[in-house]
Amino acid sequence: MKKFCIGLVILGCLMFGITSGGFAADKVIKMSTTTSTLASGLLDILLPELKKDTGIEIKVLAKGTGAAIRDGMDGNVDVIFVHALEREKEFVEKGYGTKRYAVMHNDFIVVGPKEDPAGIKGMTDAAEALKKIALSGSTFISRGDDSGTHTKEQELWETTGIPMNKETRTIVLEGKELKVSFFSPQDSGRWYVSIGQGMGKTLTFADEKQAYTLADRGTYVNYKLGRAVPLDLEIFCEGDSRLANPYGVIPVNPKKFPHVRYDLAEQFAQWLISPRGQSVIKNYQVLGQTLFFPDAIPGIK
Amino acid sequence: MDFFVDSFLSSLILIRTVDPALLNIVYVSLKVSLLSTLIAGAVGIPFGFVVAVTEFAGKRAVITLLNTLLALPTVVIGLFVYMFISRRGIFGVFDLLYTQKAMIIGQVILIVPVVTTFTITAISRIDTRYRRTAMTLGADRIQTAMVILREARFGIVASVVAAFGRVISEVGISMMLGGNAKGFTRTMTTAMALEYDKGEFVLAVALGIILMSISLVMNILLNYFQGRTAV
Incomplete structure (x- = not known):
């Protein structure tokens, strides 16, 4: 019985330790994106730079484009970053997203x-x-x-x-x-x-x-x-x-889903198409190979 | 609420139209899970029996190890087996990766500890007087073993039921070693994970309903056999 009590106390402490971790940062938005942006390693370079410039942190949910768009349509995320032009246009037309920004292509x-x-x-x-x-x-x-x-x-x-x-x-x-x-x-x-x-x-x-x-x-x-x-x-x-293969970023429409963090999502999109974001994309190379070509400012160095 | 109604109706349509792709998924799931359970039973029950009835140094350590293995995550097993059977691994020449055989290998590793520990528990609970009585009545080693196994059959059948439940519901090994190839290694759980990834939640839940129904039927069957052997 004594052993059992000690075990319970330890378990209790562990559970308290886990739950009290909490979420401190408040400039966090959720983004559904395609597996290719994550698997290519681009986000690993892009997101730390974004945080340095704007303080925004992004919780990345990498899925197929279909599921990423679906996440946006369900209001599960604040922004989507995908590559299926026709479906992206439809997403905006139906009012789920505010605007599609052309970011890059490969x-x-x-x-x-x-x-x-x-x-x-x-x-x-x-x-x-x-x-x-x-x-x-x-x-x-x-x-x-x-x-x-x-x-x-x-x-x-x-x-x-x-x-x-x-x-x-x-x-x-x-x-x-x-x-x-x-x-x-x-x-x-x-x-x-x-x-x-x-x-x-x-x-x-x-x-x-x-x-x-x-x-x-x-x-x-x-x-x-x-x-x-x-x-x-x-x-x-x-x-x-x-x-x-063009990629676009679309903030989820706050008129449809009032709970989304539209301001931060829009700020993120603007950063992506700004000279700063575009140059990070342009300069991301893996062993001398450029993987993505900026579309908002094609001539950026 | 609509979501559940939609999913339920969709699953009914899938069943009513006898969707051939769905049939194949169910077939692959059952085939792989049943084979894994059979093999794990053939290995785990004798192993558990030996551990339970013999006294040897380090017996406690073996039991502790088996209990630890019960908590082995499927992805860990998947990863280890992957390393061995990948084209660049030791057994790469057999071209096992992304086949049903690979899934069975992984699943057997997953549930052998389940069958073994349950068997040990079931046999340890049997009063030692059964064993002594059998021996004094002139039973040889094998006959004594049969007496013990007969007395422990409830626990042993329970171990097989639990093992089957574990493999039919697991997704990590099937995904990593089977690869979710349509028509070959796509099981109910990997298909559900896929439909979820695609954002087709309705279809995912529909598959979930079918999976639960099948598990229910399997359990009823097994319980029936367990009940019938009871005297």
Whole structure:
């Protein structure tokens, strides 16, 4: 019994210690962003600079673009930082966000194993490259998570002319039945693997299985050059205009969600497009490679 | 409240239309979890039995270690197994990573301590007079063991039920070692994590409802078998 009491006291002390930590800082906002901004290492450089300049701290929730936008639509976060232009425009039009600020861009690339079983090395037409992968039956790893990259991948598959498989699910939302569909190549059997995970995970998956995948350049370079054990994947297709990947930041509309910290979110967005923020983005390099190109002030040094 | 109604209706639609993708997810979940539980039972029950009935130096240490392993986080197991079976790991040539086999390896490591400790507890509770009586009646070692196991069957079946519950509900190992590949290693829990990541909460909850129903059915079945063996 004595032992039991002592145990209880220790447990009590521990619990008190945990809960009394508290949240001291008050200039904290929540941001939902895509996994690529975090996995590329950009935020690790950007956020400390932001704090130095403005005192704002950001709680980062890295998800697929679909989920990040959803967070904004539910008022769970104060600002979103994503890459799916059409969906971002819709987000603002429907009143969930105040304004989209173009921040930066990079591009998508098709990467794959050194041996290049599909023979797509040096191709500039992304759709043709995907078609060759499909026809040769080489393993292709798809994000499959409704992210910006996945959205882009589905668009590209549709332009290849390969018959597409449409998978539709019926869900009920706000009392109405709603169809959600995803596209993937037909007859994809064992070569098309949809894993439903973030960019970094998808790259390591492709690396493990020595397969092709569509990746954003930022994450790829960071995983290729920024790690002790580099990825065993090469870039095979780049430069297609359809592979452009613009990023935007949107503060969540306080008219829709009065509890969001709009002032701080707006200040953050303004900082990102200011010469200071743009120059941090421009100068972020991983082993000599620039990962993101500023869009608000393209010529910044 | 609407949210729950939506989710519930969505899950009904999923079940009613016998969504093939959903069937596959359920199939993979059950297959992997049942195999893991079987293997863990085959290893854990004899191991627990031996630890419980024999006296040896360091017995307490072994039991303490097993109890510690009960709290082993799934991500830790995932990470360790990953290091061994990754393409650059020792067993990389077997191409195990992101397969159902990898998930089973991880899950067995997770629940062997569960089965073992429950078995030890169940057997330690059996009055030693059973053992002595059996021996005085001329039972050999194996017959004595069967007597003890028979008396401890409630606890042992409970250990298997708990182990199954642990693996069917875990997400860390399945995600890290299985990789959530659609049609191959996507289980109910990883599918839910994915739908959550995508912001499709309705579908995530729908899957959750199905998972709970399946777990309920499995438990009813196991309880039925447990009850039937009772005299």
